[in-house]
Amino acid sequence: MKHLNFILTGLFFLCGLCCRAQVLPLEENVVLNTKEGQIKGKLLLPGGVKTCPVVLIIAGSGPTDMDGNSAIGNLRNNSLKFLAEGLAANGIASLRFDKRGIGTSTSAGKEEAKLRFEDYVNDVTGWIDYL
Structure with missing residues (x-):
């Protein structure tokens, strides 16, 4: 019985040496405040790094x-979510967000007749400033 415990303990430590600990990415909910309401997004940071490129x-x-x-x-x-996870796995942070009026950002929506391309441009500029 002592030998079996010794062997199992040795195998446990050997597996610990052979297996690298994986650092999981950190996902954070973020918000961009606009005149019309909040646009919500997610910032996904690769784990274990202090600085990295961002998309x-x-x-x-x-x-x-x-x-x-x-x-x-x-x-x-979930194509954009998978893209963000793939970027994080390769050391690249990403920020993705719902368009105004879509998903969790419905409060920032406008009537379609009043919605302008510039609204989307201003949203992207706001996120760039956030980053």
């Missing part, structure tokens, strides 16, 4: 949220 991920056309999912047809593929 601003801007959702594509249509009602696409910060994770890359669309309200049209209830399409959920």
Whole structure:
């Protein structure tokens, strides 16, 4: 019995030496305040680093949220979330956000007739200033 305990303890320590500890990325909820309301986003930082490059991920056309999912047809593929996780795994931070009026940022939406391209440009400029 002593030998079995000794062998199991040795195997446990050997596995600890062979396996590297993985530092998980840190995800933080962030908010951009605008005149119309709050635009919400997520900042994903690679774990274990003090400085790193950062990417601003801007959702594509249509009602696409910060994770890359669309309200049209209830399409959920999490493409932008997976992109952010892949960047973090390679030491690159990212910030992704819901477009105004979409997802968790519905309070910042406007009537479609009053929505202008400049509104989106101002949102991106605000996030750049945040970073």
